[in-house]
Amino acid sequence: MAERSSFNGSIGFVLAAAGSAVGLGNIWRFPYLASKDGGGLFLVIYLILALTFGFTLLTTEIAIGRKTKKSPLSAYRRIHPRFQNLGIIACIIPMIILPYYCVIGGWVMKYAVDFISLKGAETASDGYFTNFITSTTQPITYTVIFLVITAFIIFRGVNKGIEKYSKILMPLLLILIIGIAVFSLTISHTDSNGSTRTGLEGLKVFIIPDFQGLTIEKFSITLMDAMGQLFYSLSIAMGIMISYGSYVKDKDNLVESINRIEIFDTVVAFLAGMMIVPVVYVFSGYEGLNSSGPGLMFINIPKIFSSMGVIGIVLGAVFFLMVLFAAITSAMSILEAIVSSFMDKYGISRKKAVLIEFSIGLFLAILVCLGYNALYFEISLPNGVKAQILDLMDYFSNNILMPITAIATCVLIGWVRGPKTIIEEVTKNNESFSRKGLYRIMIKYICPILLIVLLLKSAGII
Numbered sequence: 001m002a003e004r005s006s007f008n009g010s011i012g013f014v015l016a017a018a019g020s021a022v023g024l025g026n027i028w029r030f031p032y033l034a035s036k037d038g039g040g041l042f043l044v045i046y047l048i049l050a051l052t053f054g055f056t057l058l059t060t061e062i063a064i065g066r067k068t069k070k071s072p073l074s075a076y077r078r079i080h081p082r083f084q085n086l087g088i089i090a091c092i093i094p095m096i097i098l099p100y101y102c103v104i105g106g107w108v109m110k111y112a113v114d115f116i117s118l119k120g121a122e123t124a125s126d127g128y129f130t131n132f133i134t135s136t137t138q139p140i141t142y143t144v145i146f147l148v149i150t151a152f153i154i155f156r157g158v159n160k161g162i163e164k165y166s167k168i169l170m171p172l173l174l175i176l177i178i179g180i181a182v183f184s185l186t187i188s189h190t191d192s193n194g195s196t197r198t199g200l201e202g203l204k205v206f207i208i209p210d211f212q213g214l215t216i217e218k219f220s221i222t223l224m225d226a227m228g229q230l231f232y233s234l235s236i237a238m239g240i241m242i243s244y245g246s247y248v249k250d251k252d253n254l255v256e257s258i259n260r261i262e263i264f265d266t267v268v269a270f271l272a273g274m275m276i277v278p279v280v281y282v283f284s285g286y287e288g289l290n291s292s293g294p295g296l297m298f299i300n301i302p303k304i305f306s307s308m309g310v311i312g313i314v315l316g317a318v319f320f321l322m323v324l325f326a327a328i329t330s331a332m333s334i335l336e337a338i339v340s341s342f343m344d345k346y347g348i349s350r351k352k353a354v355l356i357e358f359s360i361g362l363f364l365a366i367l368v369c370l371g372y373n374a375l376y377f378e379i380s381l382p383n384g385v386k387a388q389i390l391d392l393m394d395y396f397s398n399n400i401l402m403p404i405t406a407i408a409t410c411v412l413i414g415w416v417r418g419p420k421t422i423i424e425e426v427t428k429n430n431e432s433f434s435r436k437g438l439y440r441i442m443i444k445y446i447c448p449i450l451l452i453v454l455l456l457k458s459a460g461i462i
Protein backbone atom coordinates (compact mmCIF):
# COMPACT_ATOMS: atom_id res chain seq x y z
CA MET A 1 0.00 0.00 0.00
CA ALA A 2 1.20 3.53 -0.84
CA GLU A 3 2.58 5.56 2.03
CA ARG A 4 0.12 8.06 3.52
CA SER A 5 0.57 11.61 2.28
CA SER A 6 1.45 14.33 4.73
CA PHE A 7 1.45 18.10 4.70
CA ASN A 8 4.91 19.41 3.78
CA GLY A 9 5.00 21.81 6.67
CA SER A 10 2.99 23.04 9.60
CA ILE A 11 2.11 26.26 7.74
CA GLY A 12 0.38 24.23 5.06
CA PHE A 13 -1.56 22.35 7.72
CA VAL A 14 -2.54 25.49 9.63
CA LEU A 15 -3.73 27.24 6.46
CA ALA A 16 -5.66 24.18 5.27
CA ALA A 17 -7.40 23.72 8.63
CA ALA A 18 -8.04 27.44 8.93
CA GLY A 19 -9.38 27.33 5.38
CA SER A 20 -11.90 24.77 6.50
CA ALA A 21 -12.82 26.70 9.62
CA VAL A 22 -13.17 30.05 7.88
CA GLY A 23 -16.34 29.77 5.85
CA LEU A 24 -19.77 31.20 5.32
CA GLY A 25 -20.50 30.99 9.05
CA ASN A 26 -17.75 33.49 9.89
CA ILE A 27 -19.13 35.95 7.39
CA TRP A 28 -22.90 35.69 7.49
CA ARG A 29 -23.57 34.59 11.05
CA PHE A 30 -20.84 35.79 13.40
CA PRO A 31 -21.32 39.56 12.75
CA TYR A 32 -25.09 39.19 13.07
CA LEU A 33 -24.90 37.29 16.36
CA ALA A 34 -22.37 39.75 17.77
CA SER A 35 -24.52 42.77 17.03
CA LYS A 36 -27.71 41.03 18.20
CA ASP A 37 -26.19 39.76 21.45
CA GLY A 38 -24.75 42.93 22.88
CA GLY A 39 -21.58 43.49 20.86
CA GLY A 40 -18.51 43.11 23.06
CA LEU A 41 -20.32 40.82 25.48
CA PHE A 42 -20.76 38.22 22.76
CA LEU A 43 -17.13 38.69 21.70
CA VAL A 44 -15.81 38.10 25.22
CA ILE A 45 -17.95 34.99 25.74
CA TYR A 46 -16.96 33.70 22.31
CA LEU A 47 -13.28 34.19 23.08
CA ILE A 48 -13.50 32.41 26.44
CA LEU A 49 -15.35 29.50 24.82
CA ALA A 50 -12.81 29.38 21.98
CA LEU A 51 -9.95 29.02 24.47
CA THR A 52 -11.69 26.28 26.45
CA PHE A 53 -14.52 24.46 24.67
CA GLY A 54 -13.29 25.01 21.08
CA PHE A 55 -9.70 24.27 21.96
CA THR A 56 -10.65 20.96 23.62
CA LEU A 57 -12.74 19.64 20.74
CA LEU A 58 -10.29 20.79 18.08
CA THR A 59 -7.31 19.29 19.89
CA THR A 60 -9.16 16.01 20.36
CA GLU A 61 -10.03 15.58 16.70
CA ILE A 62 -6.68 16.63 15.27
CA ALA A 63 -4.87 14.35 17.72
CA ILE A 64 -7.15 11.40 16.91
CA GLY A 65 -6.27 11.95 13.26
CA ARG A 66 -2.54 12.09 13.80
CA LYS A 67 -2.49 9.21 16.27
CA THR A 68 -4.43 6.79 14.06
CA LYS A 69 -3.20 8.16 10.69
CA LYS A 70 -6.68 7.36 9.47
CA SER A 71 -9.68 9.29 8.26
CA PRO A 72 -12.90 9.31 10.31
CA LEU A 73 -14.50 6.17 8.92
CA SER A 74 -11.59 4.07 10.22
CA ALA A 75 -10.08 6.31 12.94
CA TYR A 76 -12.74 5.91 15.63
CA ARG A 77 -12.56 2.13 15.32
CA ARG A 78 -8.81 2.27 15.86
CA ILE A 79 -9.30 4.25 19.05
CA HIS A 80 -11.89 1.75 20.28
CA PRO A 81 -13.59 -1.05 18.29
CA ARG A 82 -16.94 -0.39 19.96
CA PHE A 83 -16.98 3.12 18.45
CA GLN A 84 -16.91 1.94 14.86
CA ASN A 85 -20.40 3.29 14.20
CA LEU A 86 -19.32 6.73 15.30
CA GLY A 87 -16.92 6.70 12.35
CA ILE A 88 -19.81 5.92 10.04
CA ILE A 89 -21.83 8.87 11.37
CA ALA A 90 -18.78 11.13 11.16
CA CYS A 91 -18.47 10.20 7.49
CA ILE A 92 -22.18 10.53 6.70
CA ILE A 93 -22.25 14.11 8.04
CA PRO A 94 -19.92 15.58 5.39
CA MET A 95 -21.77 13.54 2.77
CA ILE A 96 -24.95 15.39 3.75
CA ILE A 97 -23.24 18.79 4.01
CA LEU A 98 -21.24 18.72 0.77
CA PRO A 99 -24.22 18.92 -1.63
CA TYR A 100 -25.90 21.91 -0.04
CA TYR A 101 -22.61 23.67 0.71
CA CYS A 102 -21.82 23.46 -3.01
CA VAL A 103 -25.24 24.87 -3.87
CA ILE A 104 -24.58 27.88 -1.64
CA GLY A 105 -21.04 28.08 -3.08
CA GLY A 106 -22.73 28.25 -6.50
CA TRP A 107 -24.89 31.16 -5.34
CA VAL A 108 -21.78 32.99 -4.13
CA MET A 109 -20.09 32.36 -7.46
CA LYS A 110 -23.10 33.73 -9.35
CA TYR A 111 -22.94 36.98 -7.34
CA ALA A 112 -19.16 37.20 -7.77
CA VAL A 113 -19.60 36.84 -11.53
CA ASP A 114 -22.39 39.45 -11.55
CA PHE A 115 -20.28 42.02 -9.72
CA ILE A 116 -17.08 41.29 -11.62
CA SER A 117 -18.89 41.64 -14.96
CA LEU A 118 -20.18 45.03 -13.71
CA LYS A 119 -23.77 43.84 -13.50
CA GLY A 120 -23.81 44.14 -9.72
CA ALA A 121 -26.46 46.85 -9.68
CA GLU A 122 -29.00 44.36 -11.03
CA THR A 123 -28.62 42.16 -7.95
CA ALA A 124 -30.31 44.88 -5.89
CA SER A 125 -33.63 44.65 -7.74
CA ASP A 126 -36.53 43.20 -5.77
CA GLY A 127 -36.92 39.47 -6.12
CA TYR A 128 -33.53 39.03 -7.82
CA PHE A 129 -32.33 36.35 -5.42
CA THR A 130 -35.63 34.46 -5.35
CA ASN A 131 -35.88 34.54 -9.13
CA PHE A 132 -32.36 33.18 -9.37
CA ILE A 133 -32.70 30.27 -6.93
CA THR A 134 -36.13 29.27 -8.27
CA SER A 135 -34.92 29.21 -11.88
CA THR A 136 -34.18 25.85 -13.44
CA THR A 137 -30.75 25.84 -15.01
CA GLN A 138 -28.64 28.69 -13.53
CA PRO A 139 -28.36 27.45 -9.92
CA ILE A 140 -27.53 23.95 -11.14
CA THR A 141 -24.89 25.26 -13.55
CA TYR A 142 -23.12 27.31 -10.88
CA THR A 143 -23.34 24.44 -8.39
CA VAL A 144 -21.74 22.06 -10.88
CA ILE A 145 -18.90 24.51 -11.61
CA PHE A 146 -18.28 24.95 -7.88
CA LEU A 147 -18.29 21.19 -7.29
CA VAL A 148 -15.94 20.58 -10.24
CA ILE A 149 -13.42 23.13 -8.88
CA THR A 150 -13.58 21.52 -5.43
CA ALA A 151 -13.24 18.00 -6.84
CA PHE A 152 -10.30 19.07 -9.02
CA ILE A 153 -8.36 20.38 -6.02
CA ILE A 154 -9.05 17.25 -3.96
CA PHE A 155 -8.18 15.05 -6.92
CA ARG A 156 -4.74 16.72 -6.99
CA GLY A 157 -4.06 15.35 -3.51
CA VAL A 158 -2.81 16.59 -0.17
CA ASN A 159 0.26 18.56 -1.31
CA LYS A 160 -0.51 19.61 -4.87
CA GLY A 161 -4.17 20.20 -4.05
CA ILE A 162 -5.18 21.06 -0.49
CA GLU A 163 -1.87 22.47 0.73
CA LYS A 164 -1.06 24.39 -2.45
CA TYR A 165 -4.47 26.03 -2.86
CA SER A 166 -4.83 26.82 0.84
CA LYS A 167 -1.49 28.60 0.70
CA ILE A 168 -2.74 30.73 -2.20
CA LEU A 169 -6.34 31.34 -1.21
CA MET A 170 -6.03 31.97 2.54
CA PRO A 171 -3.50 34.83 2.40
CA LEU A 172 -5.55 36.39 -0.44
CA LEU A 173 -8.69 36.08 1.65
CA LEU A 174 -6.98 37.75 4.57
CA ILE A 175 -5.78 40.69 2.45
CA LEU A 176 -9.21 41.21 0.88
CA ILE A 177 -11.08 41.06 4.17
CA ILE A 178 -8.66 43.47 5.88
CA GLY A 179 -9.03 45.83 2.90
CA ILE A 180 -12.84 45.86 3.07
CA ALA A 181 -12.87 46.08 6.88
CA VAL A 182 -10.61 49.14 6.89
CA PHE A 183 -12.60 50.74 4.08
CA SER A 184 -15.91 50.16 5.85
CA LEU A 185 -14.69 52.22 8.81
CA THR A 186 -14.24 55.24 6.56
CA ILE A 187 -17.76 55.42 5.13
CA SER A 188 -20.67 57.57 6.22
CA HIS A 189 -24.18 58.08 4.90
CA THR A 190 -27.05 60.51 5.44
CA ASP A 191 -30.46 58.89 5.09
CA SER A 192 -33.74 60.46 3.96
CA ASN A 193 -34.52 61.69 7.51
CA GLY A 194 -31.29 63.66 7.45
CA SER A 195 -29.52 61.55 10.07
CA THR A 196 -25.91 60.70 9.38
CA ARG A 197 -24.28 57.49 10.52
CA THR A 198 -20.57 56.68 10.25
CA GLY A 199 -18.57 53.50 9.98
CA LEU A 200 -16.88 54.18 13.31
CA GLU A 201 -20.27 54.33 15.04
CA GLY A 202 -21.04 50.98 13.45
CA LEU A 203 -17.80 49.60 14.83
CA LYS A 204 -18.93 50.62 18.31
CA VAL A 205 -22.16 48.63 17.89
CA PHE A 206 -19.98 45.64 17.14
CA ILE A 207 -17.35 45.86 19.85
CA ILE A 208 -18.61 47.88 22.81
CA PRO A 209 -20.41 45.61 25.28
CA ASP A 210 -24.05 46.50 25.74
CA PHE A 211 -25.13 45.57 29.25
CA GLN A 212 -28.38 47.45 29.05
CA GLY A 213 -31.31 45.28 30.07
CA LEU A 214 -29.05 42.29 30.55
CA THR A 215 -30.94 39.47 32.25
CA ILE A 216 -29.94 35.91 33.04
CA GLU A 217 -32.13 34.80 30.16
CA LYS A 218 -30.43 37.15 27.70
CA PHE A 219 -27.05 36.04 28.98
CA SER A 220 -27.87 32.39 28.44
CA ILE A 221 -29.08 33.12 24.90
CA THR A 222 -25.76 34.84 24.20
CA LEU A 223 -23.89 31.88 25.66
CA MET A 224 -25.79 29.38 23.52
CA ASP A 225 -25.40 31.51 20.38
CA ALA A 226 -21.66 31.81 20.95
CA MET A 227 -21.30 28.09 21.57
CA GLY A 228 -23.34 27.05 18.53
CA GLN A 229 -21.40 29.45 16.35
CA LEU A 230 -18.03 28.30 17.63
CA PHE A 231 -18.95 24.67 17.17
CA TYR A 232 -19.90 25.20 13.53
CA SER A 233 -17.07 27.59 12.88
CA LEU A 234 -14.24 25.26 13.87
CA SER A 235 -15.51 22.53 11.51
CA ILE A 236 -15.54 20.00 14.31
CA ALA A 237 -17.67 16.84 14.69
CA MET A 238 -17.77 16.00 11.02
CA GLY A 239 -14.56 14.12 10.51
CA ILE A 240 -12.75 16.98 8.79
CA MET A 241 -10.20 17.74 11.47
CA ILE A 242 -9.52 14.02 11.90
CA SER A 243 -8.69 13.71 8.20
CA TYR A 244 -6.50 16.80 8.18
CA GLY A 245 -4.86 15.73 11.45
CA SER A 246 -3.97 12.39 9.87
CA TYR A 247 -1.70 14.24 7.43
CA VAL A 248 0.33 16.01 10.11
CA LYS A 249 3.87 14.73 10.59
CA ASP A 250 4.73 13.12 13.91
CA LYS A 251 7.48 15.63 14.55
CA ASP A 252 5.22 18.70 14.14
CA ASN A 253 4.14 20.64 17.21
CA LEU A 254 0.36 20.11 17.40
CA VAL A 255 -0.31 22.51 20.27
CA GLU A 256 1.26 25.37 18.38
CA SER A 257 -0.62 24.58 15.17
CA ILE A 258 -3.96 24.28 16.98
CA ASN A 259 -3.45 27.68 18.61
CA ARG A 260 -2.74 29.21 15.22
CA ILE A 261 -5.82 27.66 13.63
CA GLU A 262 -8.01 29.04 16.40
CA ILE A 263 -6.43 32.47 16.18
CA PHE A 264 -6.88 32.56 12.40
CA ASP A 265 -10.54 31.54 12.57
CA THR A 266 -11.34 34.01 15.36
CA VAL A 267 -9.46 36.89 13.71
CA VAL A 268 -11.32 36.33 10.44
CA ALA A 269 -14.67 36.19 12.24
CA PHE A 270 -13.75 39.43 14.01
CA LEU A 271 -12.67 41.08 10.74
CA ALA A 272 -15.92 39.95 9.12
CA GLY A 273 -17.76 41.76 11.89
CA MET A 274 -15.60 44.85 11.41
CA MET A 275 -16.45 44.74 7.74
CA ILE A 276 -20.16 43.89 7.79
CA VAL A 277 -21.57 45.58 10.89
CA PRO A 278 -20.41 49.14 10.00
CA VAL A 279 -21.50 48.85 6.33
CA VAL A 280 -24.94 47.52 7.22
CA TYR A 281 -25.38 49.92 10.13
CA VAL A 282 -24.38 53.00 8.10
CA PHE A 283 -26.78 52.25 5.27
CA SER A 284 -29.67 50.49 7.02
CA GLY A 285 -29.38 51.42 10.71
CA TYR A 286 -30.10 48.98 13.50
CA GLU A 287 -32.88 47.24 11.56
CA GLY A 288 -30.42 46.20 8.87
CA LEU A 289 -28.50 44.21 11.46
CA ASN A 290 -31.48 41.95 12.02
CA SER A 291 -30.74 39.54 9.23
CA SER A 292 -28.20 36.78 8.83
CA GLY A 293 -27.53 33.95 6.39
CA PRO A 294 -28.67 34.14 2.77
CA GLY A 295 -30.97 37.12 3.46
CA LEU A 296 -28.00 39.18 4.61
CA MET A 297 -25.55 38.01 1.99
CA PHE A 298 -27.71 37.82 -1.11
CA ILE A 299 -30.34 40.50 -0.49
CA ASN A 300 -29.28 43.20 2.00
CA ILE A 301 -25.57 43.44 1.21
CA PRO A 302 -26.05 43.64 -2.59
CA LYS A 303 -28.66 46.38 -2.04
CA ILE A 304 -26.16 48.35 0.04
CA PHE A 305 -23.33 47.87 -2.44
CA SER A 306 -25.41 49.04 -5.36
CA SER A 307 -26.57 52.13 -3.48
CA MET A 308 -22.89 53.10 -3.19
CA GLY A 309 -22.40 53.62 -6.93
CA VAL A 310 -19.19 52.61 -8.67
CA ILE A 311 -17.31 52.07 -5.42
CA GLY A 312 -20.02 49.66 -4.35
CA ILE A 313 -19.64 47.59 -7.50
CA VAL A 314 -15.88 47.26 -6.95
CA LEU A 315 -16.47 46.52 -3.27
CA GLY A 316 -19.09 43.92 -4.19
CA ALA A 317 -16.70 42.19 -6.59
CA VAL A 318 -13.96 42.05 -3.94
CA PHE A 319 -16.42 40.92 -1.28
CA PHE A 320 -17.97 38.06 -3.23
CA LEU A 321 -14.57 36.91 -4.46
CA MET A 322 -13.40 36.77 -0.87
CA VAL A 323 -16.50 34.82 0.20
CA LEU A 324 -15.96 32.48 -2.73
CA PHE A 325 -12.42 31.71 -1.54
CA ALA A 326 -13.75 31.03 1.96
CA ALA A 327 -16.42 28.71 0.56
CA ILE A 328 -14.00 26.79 -1.69
CA THR A 329 -11.47 26.06 1.07
CA SER A 330 -14.31 24.84 3.31
CA ALA A 331 -15.84 22.68 0.58
CA MET A 332 -12.40 21.17 -0.10
CA SER A 333 -12.18 20.00 3.49
CA ILE A 334 -15.66 18.50 3.43
CA LEU A 335 -14.88 16.53 0.28
CA GLU A 336 -11.49 15.43 1.61
CA ALA A 337 -13.05 13.95 4.76
CA ILE A 338 -15.21 11.72 2.57
CA VAL A 339 -12.60 10.89 -0.07
CA SER A 340 -9.93 9.95 2.47
CA SER A 341 -12.49 7.82 4.33
CA PHE A 342 -13.29 5.87 1.17
CA MET A 343 -9.59 5.48 0.35
CA ASP A 344 -8.71 4.15 3.81
CA LYS A 345 -11.69 1.91 4.20
CA TYR A 346 -11.93 0.36 0.75
CA GLY A 347 -8.32 0.68 -0.37
CA ILE A 348 -9.32 2.50 -3.57
CA SER A 349 -7.35 5.19 -5.39
CA ARG A 350 -7.88 8.91 -4.80
CA LYS A 351 -9.16 9.26 -8.35
CA LYS A 352 -11.81 6.60 -7.87
CA ALA A 353 -12.86 7.95 -4.46
CA VAL A 354 -13.23 11.47 -5.86
CA LEU A 355 -15.28 10.18 -8.78
CA ILE A 356 -17.62 8.21 -6.55
CA GLU A 357 -18.27 11.08 -4.13
CA PHE A 358 -18.46 13.59 -6.98
CA SER A 359 -21.30 11.57 -8.50
CA ILE A 360 -23.17 11.16 -5.21
CA GLY A 361 -22.63 14.83 -4.32
CA LEU A 362 -23.72 16.00 -7.75
CA PHE A 363 -26.93 13.99 -7.62
CA LEU A 364 -27.87 15.29 -4.18
CA ALA A 365 -26.85 18.86 -5.04
CA ILE A 366 -29.19 18.83 -8.03
CA LEU A 367 -32.00 17.68 -5.73
CA VAL A 368 -31.19 20.59 -3.41
CA CYS A 369 -31.40 23.05 -6.33
CA LEU A 370 -34.70 21.53 -7.46
CA GLY A 371 -35.98 21.97 -3.91
CA TYR A 372 -36.68 25.59 -4.91
CA ASN A 373 -38.26 24.60 -8.18
CA ALA A 374 -39.76 21.28 -9.33
CA LEU A 375 -39.43 19.63 -5.92
CA TYR A 376 -40.61 22.59 -3.86
CA PHE A 377 -42.29 21.90 -0.51
CA GLU A 378 -42.29 23.60 2.82
CA ILE A 379 -42.29 21.90 6.21
CA SER A 380 -41.84 23.34 9.67
CA LEU A 381 -38.89 22.07 11.69
CA PRO A 382 -38.98 21.70 15.49
CA ASN A 383 -36.79 24.82 15.76
CA GLY A 384 -39.37 26.88 13.90
CA VAL A 385 -37.58 27.10 10.54
CA LYS A 386 -39.74 26.69 7.43
CA ALA A 387 -37.64 24.21 5.55
CA GLN A 388 -36.90 23.18 1.98
CA ILE A 389 -34.51 20.34 1.08
CA LEU A 390 -31.44 22.50 1.86
CA ASP A 391 -32.67 23.48 5.33
CA LEU A 392 -33.69 19.89 6.08
CA MET A 393 -30.20 18.62 5.30
CA ASP A 394 -28.67 21.46 7.28
CA TYR A 395 -30.89 20.82 10.29
CA PHE A 396 -30.28 17.10 10.32
CA SER A 397 -26.50 17.34 9.98
CA ASN A 398 -25.74 20.46 12.01
CA ASN A 399 -28.37 20.43 14.70
CA ILE A 400 -28.71 16.69 15.32
CA LEU A 401 -25.84 14.55 14.02
CA MET A 402 -22.94 16.92 14.78
CA PRO A 403 -23.71 17.47 18.48
CA ILE A 404 -24.30 13.71 18.86
CA THR A 405 -20.92 12.96 17.26
CA ALA A 406 -19.19 15.47 19.52
CA ILE A 407 -20.84 14.07 22.66
CA ALA A 408 -19.86 10.52 21.70
CA THR A 409 -16.30 11.68 21.02
CA CYS A 410 -16.13 13.20 24.51
CA VAL A 411 -17.39 9.95 26.02
CA LEU A 412 -14.85 7.95 24.03
CA ILE A 413 -11.88 10.10 24.98
CA GLY A 414 -12.97 11.41 28.38
CA TRP A 415 -14.30 8.17 29.84
CA VAL A 416 -13.60 5.08 27.72
CA ARG A 417 -9.98 5.63 26.65
CA GLY A 418 -9.08 8.48 28.98
CA PRO A 419 -7.75 12.01 28.26
CA LYS A 420 -4.17 10.72 28.35
CA THR A 421 -4.74 9.20 24.89
CA ILE A 422 -4.83 12.72 23.49
CA ILE A 423 -2.39 14.33 25.94
CA GLU A 424 0.26 11.72 25.08
CA GLU A 425 -0.24 12.33 21.38
CA VAL A 426 0.18 16.10 21.54
CA THR A 427 3.17 15.90 23.87
CA LYS A 428 4.96 13.04 22.22
CA ASN A 429 8.00 15.17 21.32
CA ASN A 430 8.03 16.67 24.82
CA GLU A 431 6.08 19.74 23.69
CA SER A 432 4.78 21.81 26.54
CA PHE A 433 1.01 21.57 26.87
CA SER A 434 0.09 24.13 29.47
CA ARG A 435 -3.66 23.58 29.25
CA LYS A 436 -3.36 19.87 30.14
CA GLY A 437 -5.39 20.17 33.36
CA LEU A 438 -8.00 22.27 31.65
CA TYR A 439 -8.19 19.73 28.85
CA ARG A 440 -8.94 16.88 31.27
CA ILE A 441 -11.78 18.70 32.99
CA MET A 442 -13.23 19.99 29.75
CA ILE A 443 -13.29 16.68 27.87
CA LYS A 444 -14.69 14.69 30.80
CA TYR A 445 -17.27 17.02 32.27
CA ILE A 446 -17.80 20.46 30.83
CA CYS A 447 -17.81 19.77 27.08
CA PRO A 448 -20.32 16.89 27.28
CA ILE A 449 -22.67 18.95 29.46
CA LEU A 450 -22.44 21.99 27.17
CA LEU A 451 -22.95 19.77 24.13
CA ILE A 452 -26.04 18.08 25.56
CA VAL A 453 -27.58 21.50 26.18
CA LEU A 454 -26.55 22.55 22.66
CA LEU A 455 -28.16 19.43 21.18
CA LEU A 456 -31.43 19.96 23.05
CA LYS A 457 -31.47 23.61 22.06
CA SER A 458 -30.52 23.21 18.41
CA ALA A 459 -32.90 20.32 17.92
CA GLY A 460 -35.66 22.64 19.16
CA ILE A 461 -36.42 20.53 22.27
CA ILE A 462 -35.72 23.29 24.82
Ligand code: PHE
Binds near residue numbers: 022097232235238
Ligand atom coordinates in the same frame (compact mmCIF):
# COMPACT_ATOMS: atom_id res chain seq x y z
N1 PHE B 1 -16.57 26.16 9.46
C1 PHE B 1 -17.23 26.72 8.33
C2 PHE B 1 -17.80 28.10 8.65
O1 PHE B 1 -17.57 28.69 9.65
C3 PHE B 1 -18.37 25.93 7.85
C4 PHE B 1 -18.14 24.55 7.48
C5 PHE B 1 -19.15 23.69 7.69
C6 PHE B 1 -16.98 24.11 6.90
C7 PHE B 1 -19.03 22.42 7.35
C8 PHE B 1 -16.85 22.84 6.57
C9 PHE B 1 -17.86 21.99 6.80
O2 PHE B 1 -18.53 28.60 7.85
